[in-house]
Amino acid sequence: MTPRFAPVTFSELDGVRYLHFGTEWVQGAMRLRKPDAIELEYAQQMMAWLLFLSPSVDEFHVVQLGLGAAALTKFCHRQFSRARVTAVELNPAVIIAGRSMFGLRQDDARLTVREQDAWDYVMDGTHADAIDVLQVDLYDATARGPVLDTTAFYRACRRTLKGPGVMTINLFGDHDSFPKNIERICEAFDNRVLVFPEVHDGNIIAMAFNGPEIDVAWEVLEARAEVVESTTGLPARDWVQKLRAANARQEERLKI
Template sequence: MTLLKRKSIEAVASRRPARGARSPEDGRGARGAQAAQREEKRMTPRFAPVTFSEMDGVRYLHFGTEWVQGAMRLRKPDAIELEYAQQMMAWLLFLSPSAPEFHVTQLGLGAAALTKFCHRQFSRARVTAVELNPAVIIAGRSMFGLREDDERLTVREQDAWDYVMDGAHTGALDVLQVDLYDATARGPVLDTTAFYKACRRVLKAPGVMTINLFGDHDSFPKNIVRICEAFDNRVLVFPEVHDGNVIALAFNGPAIDVSWDVLETRAKVLEDTTGLPAREWVKGLRAANANQEDGLRI
């Protein structure tokens, strides 16, 4: 039985030409860009029934279809079960969650794996989750072990668009983790250039956005082009996993110039302290991104 059906087209072939690609909005004046932003139409969220399945000790979240929206191993409820979700934590290679007032926000709660992990693992960090569907929040707390809010954890019933567009959040986040899918699972619910620019605005410098991208149709290259435009081409990708998911990292702030040896040393420490497969992240980033053979420069 194949449960993970979020497929994406091949990361390397699609990623490399995207660096030089231009958006159809290029060349418009400031007034035209503002008008385009006002006129952008977002996909209307489709609140299908929140459903569950279990297999081999793993509980899965669905939105009324076979598409998997999250998972939890019952014997390890605070661990991150799915490989693509583990890769969403790859910002740990570049940022330390022990920094003062460190703030991680998750757009799209899913089965709350990332939110729970960050809250439990990083005792000094503030953790926020933004989820529009109240049934998903209820499922997180009743079926996936998400704790009630406290002084470090906040779960907001809110549209992710409204969250990143709120000026109060400008430059407020160290990390933004984006995983926004509805019942159709055809691609991210929010995927415009304006949205990705807003994601960059809420980040500190340095700051990192990690995002789960979808494929098997044209959503993947379109999203990569728009993320590259919003983040000045400072974007890395992982090789695809689960027969489809591709995680991308986008960077705000100072340029990064680090040797692979340094990253591998950092990854070993992360594996020892978090249990995440960080050394595999380093291998994946090295393999899937062009012109990074001697070291990571972005």
């Protein structure tokens, strides 16, 4: 009988612990001396919603689809003391690994880890218009494309978002799944999508927006990035530079 899930495995190199699903593909990472930091560049870029939203507002809710090594979940829970953080993960072994190998805390008043299919979560009508930020990182052992990638899924993701709300999603640029995913995300979000340049390991982060139109000078975003960088340690100024360089027709102002 074929197991439902690939085995959860680990490796360590140069002070970094990696999560795998029985293959060489990296599903997450944690620097042992900085367990609450976000180690991988693409995962850091998934926090770029901070350029547009403030997690200090009342009832702010961040949802992670696909727990991985829990880097984003841990970071949001630690950094944003007023925010509620939910992680949705189908594989119970990944949740166990997060808590035993990657320092994920037990649930509390602000943190909830749900053993659930991401499809079921976004299709649940009780989550409509309830989420400020949706961070989507859904890969299996082959790590070549998201396991949920239909237009229907992305439309359901949008329905969960407040207005304003942002979805960030990890895509794999070196695979034929990339163009179809971008097309479907654009269809679901009325082309309100920004894309980062590909990072060295092939990942590409896209951001999709719900709610009022954004019309902001790049200088304003750069000033916001300085605040984000000083308060979180994330490379937010680099995000602004890369977004400006990678997205056409956005030379003077960001309009989306």
